[in-house]
Structure formats: C-alpha cells, structure tokens
Amino acid sequence: MPYRHELSRISGLFIMNKYKMHSMFESRITAVERFRRAREIYREDGIHTLSNKTKRYLARNITDSLVEKYVMPDYHQYLIRSEDLKNQATQVWDLNYNGGLTIQEQRDLIPFSNDRKLQFRNLPTYTFDDPFVAELQDAYLVGEIPLALTTEGKIISDTIYFNADCKVGKKRIQRRIKSAMNASPLQMGKTLKTDSVRYNPPKISIASLVYTSYNNFCLWMERELPKLRGIERYEEETGENVKLIIPNSAPKYVYEALDILGRDNYMEWDGESLSIERLIVPSYPQPYPATLKWLRKNLQPNDMQSPVNADWIYISRQQSKGRKVVNFDEINQVLDEFGVEEVSLENMNLQEQISTFQQVDGIIGPHGAGLVGMIWTKNLCVIEIFNEMINAPFYILAHILDHDYEALLGKGIGDIRRNQNIVLNKYELRSILKESVDNTSSK
Numbered sequence: 031m032p033y034r035h036e037l038s039r040i041s042g043l044f045i046m047n048k049y050k051m052h053s054m055f056e057s058r059i060t061a062v063e064r065f066r067r068a069r070e071i072y073r074e075d076g077i078h079t080l081s082n083k084t085k086r087y088l089a090r091n092i093t094d095s096l097v098e099k100y101v102m103p104d105y106h107q108y109l110i111r112s113e114d115l116k117n118q119a120t121q122v123w124d125l126n127y128n129g130g131l132t133i134q135e136q137r138d139l140i141p142f143s144n145d146r147k148l149q150f151r152n153l154p155t156y157t158f159d160d161p162f163v164a165e166l167q168d169a170y171l172v173g174e175i176p177l178a179l180t181t182e183g184k185i186i187s188d189t190i191y192f193n194a195d196c197k198v199g200k201k202r203i204q205r206r207i208k209s210a211m212n213a214s215p216l217q218m219g220k221t222l223k224t225d226s227v228r229y230n231p232p233k234i235s236i237a238s239l240v241y242t243s244y245n246n247f248c249l250w251m252e253r254e255l256p257k258l259r260g261i262e263r264y265e266e267e268t269g270e271n272v273k274l275i276i277p278n279s280a281p282k283y284v285y286e287a288l289d290i291l292g293r294d295n296y297m298e299w300d301g302e303s304l305s306i307e308r309l310i311v312p313s314y315p316q317p318y319p320a321t322l323k324w325l326r327k328n329l330q331p332n333d334m335q336s337p338v339n340a341d342w343i344y345i346s347r348q349q350s351k352g353r354k355v356v357n358f359d360e361i362n363q364v365l366d367e368f369g370v371e372e373v374s375l376e377n378m379n380l381q382e383q384i385s386t387f388q389q390v391d392g393i394i395g396p397h398g399a400g401l402v403g404m405i406w407t408k409n410l411c412v413i414e415i416f417n418e419m420i421n422a423p424f425y426i427l428a429h430i431l432d433h434d435y436e437a438l439l440g441k442g443i444g445d446i447r448r449n450q451n452i453v454l455n456k457y458e459l460r461s462i463l464k465e466s467v468d469n470t471s472s473k
Contacts, residue, residue, distance in 0.1 A: 093211045101222060102204055108222055109194055109203070110184035112159065112313055118180070119164035119311075123263055128319040130158025131426065139425050141416065141437035148439075149419045149446050156316045156426070157193055163260030165268075169309035170227050172218060173210035174301045175243045176275065178309065183221040189239050192314035205243070213301060231303035237273040238310040241299060245281050248399035251325070252423070253315050255287055259324045260312025272310050275299050286380035290329055317423070317430055322405050329384055329406060336385035337378065340371035342467060343386065345395030345403075349374055352449025353396040353417060355440070357456075364456050365394075368463045375400045391470040394438075394463070396452060397421055404433055411435075411466050417442035417450045434469070438462055 071079060101108070116122045131139075133155055142148055169186070170179045178186040190206055191199040210218045220228040240257050242249050261272050274296035276284060288296060315321060344365050347353050355361055365372065375383055387393070387403040392411035395401060401424045404410055411434040414424055419442070428435035438459065440452035 093215055094208050097204065097208050097211055101207060102200070105200070105203060105207075106194070108183070108185050108207075109187045110180055110182075111187050111194065112162070115164055115166065115186060115188060115311065116162060118166065120167050120308075121165040121268075123163050123260075123267060125161040125163065125260055125263060125313075126318075126320040127160055130156065130316070130318060131430070133157075136422070136426055139429055140422075141414075141420055141425060142439055143420075145439075147418070151419055151421045151448060153198055153422060154193075155196070155422070158316055158318065159192065159313065161260070161313045161316070161318060161321070163264050163310065163312045165264065166309045166311055167307070169306045170229055170231065171239065171275070171299070171304045171306065172229065173206060173213045175206055175209040176239060176241060176299050176304075177206040177210040178239055178311075179221065179227055181227055183225050183227050186309075186311060188311055188314045189241075190314070192316055214303065229303050229305070231305050233305040233307060234273065235306075236270055236308040236310065237275050237297075237306050238312070240274045240276055240296075242277065246399060247281070247283060248402040250281075250284060250287070251402050251405070252317060252427075256315035256321045256325060257312040258291060258293065259315075259321055261310055264310050271295055273297060275304075283380050287329065290332070290381065317427055319430055322427070322431060325405050326407070331381040331384040331388070334381040334385050336389050337382055338371055338373055338386045338390070340369055341390055341470070342368065342370040342392040342394070343390050344370050344372045345393055345398070345400040346372050346374050347396050347398050347400075349376060350398070352451065353398055354451045355396065355415070356443060356451050356453050360456055361454050361459060364460050364463065367460070368467045370394065370463070370467075375403070392466060397424065402427070404428060404431060409433070411470050413438055413462060413466060415440055415452060415454065417452045418446045419448050419450070421448060434466070436462055436466060 110118065136155060137143075137152070140150060140152055143150070166180065166186070168181045171177065172179060178189040180186065185203065185207070187194040187199075187203070191202050193199045194203060214229070217228045238257065238261050240254050242254050261274075264270070265272060272295070274288070274293060276288075276296050276298055278298040278300055280298070288294070348355070348358060362372065373386065378386065383403055384406045387406045387410075390407075390410070392413070393401070393404065394413035394415065396415040396417075401412065401414060404412055404424070404427060410431075412424070412428045413436045415438045417440055425435055425437065438454070440454045442450040442452060444450050
C-alpha cells in the first residue's frame with residue numbers, strides 16, 4: 031500500500047496520549063480509537079489531510095498543556111471581577127434584585143439529602159450577588175469560543191460564569207483561555223504576560239456577548255437569554271441598539287427565542303478576533319425572582335395553540351442518550367391512569383413548548399433541560415425524577431417560582447453517574463401522582 035510507512039508514522043503521532051495519567055487500559059483504548067480515526071481520515075481524505083490534522087492536533091495539545099501548567103495555577107490574576115468591572119466601566123446600572131437564597135437555604139432544599147447511598151452533585155450553587163449591567167469602553171473578543179478581554183488584557187469573568195472561584199467557573203474560564211490560545215497563541219501569550227492587548231482586529235461600535243458553547247436548552251434559557259434583561263435596561267437608558275453576538279449555527283431554539291423577543295440585531299461569532307468600542311456586560315445571570323418574571327412576561331407564544339390536550343404532562347427523555355426510564359412501558363400505564371400525556375419537547379418548536387407549559391397544571395419527568403419550562407407559568411406542580419445522583423437547579427427554581435415540588439427516586443442502572451438510566455417503581459409513582467393530581471384538581 032502506498033504511504034503505508036508514512037501512515038504508521040503519522041498515526042503514531044496522532045494517537046499520542048499527552049498526559050500519561052490514565053491507566054494503561056484506558057490509554058490503550060484511547061490509542062486504538064485514535065488509530066482507527068487516523069486510518070479513516072487516511073482512507074477518505076488522503077495522507078496530506080491526515081498530516082495536517084495531526085499537526086493541528088499536536089499543536090492544540092501543546093497549547094492546552096501550557097495553559098494548564100502556566101496559566102491556570104494562578105488564573106485569578108488574569109481576571110477582572112464584578113466589582114472591579116463596575117469601577118472601570120464608563121456607566122453602570124443596578125438591576126432589580128427581589129432577593130434570592132443563601133447557600134444554606136439552597137442546601138436545605140436538596141431532595142433525599144439524608145440518603146447516604148446517593149451521590150449529590152448540587153451544581154450550580156448560586157451566589158445571588160446584586161445584578162447590574164455595565165458599559166465598558168474598548169474591549170476585545172478572541173478565540174473560537176469568544177474570550178472577552180479589557181485593554182489591559184484582563185478576562186471579563188462576568189461573560190463566562192457568576193463564580194470564578196468554583197470548580198465549574200474555573201473549568202469554563204480554562205476552556206475559553208485554551209480556545210483563545212489555540213486561535214492566536216503568540217498574541218494571547220503576550221497579552222497574558224504583558225497585561226496589554228496585542229491585537230489589532232476589525233472594530234464594531236457597540237455589542238454584547240450572549241454566548242454559550244454548550245448546546246443545552248436549559249443553559250440558554252436560564253443563563254444566556256436573561257442577559258437581555260440587562261441589555262434592555264441599557265438600551266432604555268441610552269437609546270442605543272446593542273448588537274448581540276451569538277453562537278455560529280446555534281440550535282433552532284436560540285433563533286426562535288430572539289424572534290419572540292423581537293431581537294434581529296445580532297451577529298454569529300465566526301472565531302475571528304474583534305474589537306468593540308463599547309462592550310455591554312450584564313452581570314452573569316442567576317435565577318433572581320425579577321429575572322424569572324422578566325422571562326415569563328417577555329417570552330409569550332403569540333397565541334400559538336399547544337399541541338397537547340392534557341392537564342398533566344410527562345416530559346419524556348426516551349429519545350435522549352441518558353436518564354431514560356428503562357421500564358417506561360410499565361410506567362406509561364400508570365401515567366394513563368391519571369391522564370398524564372407523554373410529550374417529547376424536542377419535537378415542538380419553542381412557541382409550542384411555552385404554550386404547553388402555560389396550559390398545564392403539573393409536569394413530571396426525569397432531571398433534564400425540559401424542566402426549565404416551569405419558568406413560563408404560575409402555580410405549577412413539579413415532580414422531578416432522579417436516578418441515584420441528585421443534581422440542581424430545578425428544585426431551586428421551583429422554590430423561587432413558588433411551585434409545588436416533589437422528587438421521586440428511581441433505581442439507577444449501572445455505575446452511579448449523572449446520565450445513568452432509571453428504573454421506576456410503579457407503586458411509588460402511582461402514590462405520588464395520586465396525591466399531586468388530586469391537589470391540582472382541587473385548586
């Protein structure tokens with residue numbers, strides 16, 4: 031075979047494990063998978079494509095290693111946090127707060143907290159800092175996943191997460207830095223080293239970053255879309271029309287939400303560095319009562335009728351990769367007893383979803399993004415089904431929204447993990463539905 035020796039050499043580079051930290055068994059599996067992928071690229075696209083992809087792969091690994099070794103151990107020095115951002119901003123407006131929950135109050139809401147057989151991954155834990163929106167003069171966006179920088183090269187943490195010190199915040203900051211370093215390694219390296227921006231990209235006048243790299247419905251609805259509350263406040267105060275910077279080729283629900291809100295002034299991020307004369311930075315959203323009320327008020331379905339004709343719905347995950355109910359045929363008989371209709375939200379457009387939640391009395395379903403629809407209605411009964419890992423935020427959202435909330439524990443299949451599938455006890459389901467459906471019927 032032509033190039034066989036070259037294929038073996040390049041494939042050997044392609045399957046290199048950069049950390050050597052996995053077990054021998056795990057490393058061997060990874061190596062086999064990467065060799066298989068290298069062989070596919072060679073057969074489909076040829077040796078030159080394989081060579082180029084191998085070079086990019088190795089370069090990315092080297093850059094990622096440098097970020098983890100030299101930047102992340104002391105990443106706090108590269109951040110500009112909320113208070114410093116407000117001090118540096120040209121204009122700042124505080125947003126209506128209406129209270130929140132302390133960390134202890136959030137912990138007190140955790141279902142099954144006394145069951146030591148379970149695992150608890152209660153993320154996020156909200157800080158409920160005072161919300162605001164700020165206008166920052168001269169800022170830069172860099173990287174495939176845009177990293178927002180000040181002229182001093184500081185990373186604007188409010189564009190990434192509300193708590194830069196927690197594990198999730200650190201992980202997201204690291205991801206953005208790696209993206210920027212891979213896009214422009216020399217410029218980004220000099221920026222971090224010298225505390226000054228080394229870019230001279232195209233410039234736009236005024237914009238705000240409404241961006242998540244995760245194709246997750248809940249993250250968009252709960253943490254990105256609420257940024258528009260702050261942006262609208264800025265526009266009301268200044269008369270400006272702020273351009274939104276959103277993900278390239280975003281999921282359909284992103285464009286549907288912007289259309290409902292009448293926002294057509296946006297651009298899709300293409301990974302090319304950008305200079306912004308005025309960057310509008312809302313504090314990273316958290317589920318403040320006023321914010322959830324804003325979402326409910328403004329995301330209205332334009333009189334579209336729901337395709338569902340039931341007072342209770344079961345939010346199905348049977349088409350998803352994880353947290354499916356294994357014995358659903360058996361469970362569905364119990365749902366039918368109480369007139370609970372199974373719905374697959376992925377088959378509805380956003381307006382249909384909103385209409386559906388606004389007309390029902392109760393929802394039940396496994397932990398998952400579909401439960402975020404509880405924000406669109408009042409006086410709802412929510413039954414959340416867990417496997418053997420308990421996770422936020424829906425019991426917190428239900429409490430803030432003053433919904434009736436119940437949790438139902440199933441048996442997880444396989445090792446305890448967030449996405450393990452579930453076996454439900456039909457008698458426990460019947461008991462909790464009987465009480466909940468009777469309560470909503472009597473209202």
